[in-house]
Amino acid sequence: xxxxxxxxxxxxxxxxxxxxxxxxxxxxxxxxxxxxxxxxxxxxxxxxxxxxxxxxxxxxxxxxxxxxxxxxxxxxxxxxxxxxxxxxxxxxxxxxxxxxxxxxxxxxxxxxxxxxxxxxxxxxxxxxxxxxxxxxxxxxxxxxxxxxxxxxxxxxxxxxxxxxxxxxxxxxxxxxxxxxxxxxxxxxxxxxxxxxxxxxxxxxxxxxxxxxxxxxxxxxxxxxxxxxxxxxxxxxxxxxxxxxxxxxxxxxxxxxxxxxxxxxxxxxxxxxxxxxxxxxxxxxxxxxxxxxxxxxxxxxxxxxxxxxxxxxxxxxxxxxxxxxxxxxxxxxxxxxxxxxxxxxxx
Numbered sequence: 001x002x003x004x005x006x007x008x009x010x011x012x013x014x015x016x017x018x019x020x021x022x023x024x025x026x027x028x029x030x031x032x033x034x035x036x037x038x039x040x041x042x043x044x045x046x047x048x049x050x051x052x053x054x055x056x057x058x059x060x061x062x063x064x065x066x067x068x069x070x071x072x073x074x075x076x077x078x079x080x081x082x083x084x085x086x087x088x089x090x091x092x093x094x095x096x097x098x099x100x101x102x103x104x105x106x107x108x109x110x111x112x113x114x115x116x117x118x119x120x121x122x123x124x125x126x127x128x129x130x131x132x133x134x135x136x137x138x139x140x141x142x143x144x145x146x147x148x149x150x151x152x153x154x155x156x157x158x159x160x161x162x163x164x165x166x167x168x169x170x171x172x173x174x175x176x177x178x179x180x181x182x183x184x185x186x187x188x189x190x191x192x193x194x195x196x197x198x199x200x201x202x203x204x205x206x207x208x209x210x211x212x213x214x215x216x217x218x219x220x221x222x223x224x225x226x227x228x229x230x231x232x233x234x235x236x237x238x239x240x241x242x243x244x245x246x247x248x249x250x251x252x253x254x255x256x257x258x259x260x261x262x263x264x265x266x267x268x269x270x271x272x273x274x275x276x277x278x279x280x281x282x283x284x285x286x287x288x289x290x291x292x293x294x295x296x297x298x299x300x301x302x303x304x305x306x307x308x309x310x311x312x313x314x315x316x317x318x319x320x321x322x323x324x325x326x327x328x329x330x331x332x333x334x335x336x337x338x339x340x341x342x343x344x345x346x
Contacts, residue, residue, distance in 0.1 A: 003037045005068035005095075007046075008346045009061075012291055012319040018126045023051075028289045028319070031064055032346060033088075033095045035071065042099025043344065045294035046091030047261035052288075054237040054262070055085040064088060079267060083239050090265030094297045105296060105325075105342050112303035115326075118333035119303055120310040122147040122179060127154040133163055144331035147177040147204070147310035153185025157194065164201045173202040177310065184211035184233060191221055199226035205255055208232040219251045228254035232286075235272060236262050244275045256281060257312070259288040260298050273305070286312030292325040293344065299327065299334055 012028040029050060035042035046064065050056050055063075063085055067078060075096045082088050097107040111117035123140030125133055125148060133150070140148055148167075152160045167178065178201065186194055186209045195209060205228040210217060212233040222229050231253045238244050248256070256276050258269045269285065276283045285302045287295050295316050302311050313334050316327050324343035326336045 003035065003071055005033055005035050005071035007064045007068050008032045008034065010291065010346065012289070013321050014318055015320050018318065025289075030291055030294070031061075031087075031091065032293065033064070033068065033091045034346075035095045035099045037099060040099055041104055042095040042097070042101075043104055043293055044091035044093070044095030044098060045261075045290050045297070046087045047288055047290040047294045048087045049262065049288050052233070052236070052262070053087055055087055060085075067092065079264075083264075086236075086264040086268060087261045089268065090260050090294075090297075093265040093267065094294070097297070105344075106300075107297055108300040108304055110300065110303050113300060113336050115336045115338040117303070118330075118335040119299060119313060120147070121145075121314045121329070121332065121334050122149040122177075122310045122312055123332065124312070124314055125150040127151045130155075130159055130163060134166070137163070137167060141171070141176065143329075146175070146332050147179065149179040149181055149312065151183065152180045153182040157197075161197060161201075164198070164203075168201050173204075177204045178202070179204045179207070179230075181207035181232070182209045184208050186210050188214055188217040188221070191217075192224060195221070195225050195227045195229075203227055205230045207257060208234060212236065215247070215250055218253075222251055222253045225254075230255035230257050232257040232259070239264070239268075241271050241275065244272055245278075248275055248279050248281060252279070253281060256283045258283060258285045260285070260301070261288045261290060261294060266301055269301070282309065283307070284309045284311050287315045289315055289318070291319070292316050292323045292327055296325060296327060299336075 010030050014026055017024045017026050031046040033044040048056060048060060067088055078092055079089050098104045101107055106113050123145035125136045180203060188210050191209045207230045238247055258272055260269050263269055273283055284307060287298050299313050314329055326340045328335055328337045
């Protein structure tokens, strides 16, 4: 039997609108590639992120359909052909890995998929009113998280500082590791001063303080910062290994954050990790609002990397219409509950 592929669009609905400095998210579009061969099925998710992904282009759906029509070319040839479409690359890697696996949802069997080991993750605090953010922080701490990531940059900076100050009054950095994510909200002219203010509160790091693409400004900031900086959006659209190495050597950040859907899946993440480790730059992996199908693949891949930092993999519970899966968050860690079955129906 010949290998066949088809694609499906799926809209994920947020349980409650989720605020970032780029606006409020109510829905998240995603796509699935389904492979069939000799009675077996493989499933992959192409998590395009509108407004953020480099492959958020008008011919995205057309390219997905072309990919399915040309699936006979094989994974490696398609990955090379689709270099400008990282989310489709990732969906393909996932689908082929799923097709070859004994269980299509167990892409990388490990102690994680056996339910014997967990992945430490950060609790994500979305932007909103002061009371809404405070409530989220309280909920995450009660749920056993020891690392919290706060989105900042959308409300008044002083209000955000007051929130951080109120956390630090109750919890030291030994109790709670605090990360902040500015999503590029600061102007280069004010960024260093704001980082100095933030550094008073013993934060772990700040993600993407200024918008991506301002290479010299970011390099200066990473050189002078009193607070470790993690590049996130800055990595999007950098495809060749040469350019990845050059970017990291030029900016020399303290950390990089990898979203496989945005940086070309397993292969793209591997090249970033190798480049970062060669330069003694730290890294962690984050999901980018995929459904549980994509989150599952990212989590299994991440576990194999054995990083000792909390990862950003707690987004599965954000949607009302996600697919039931063994993934579950308990005590600030993502685990695999073997008693729960997958329910993946399109």
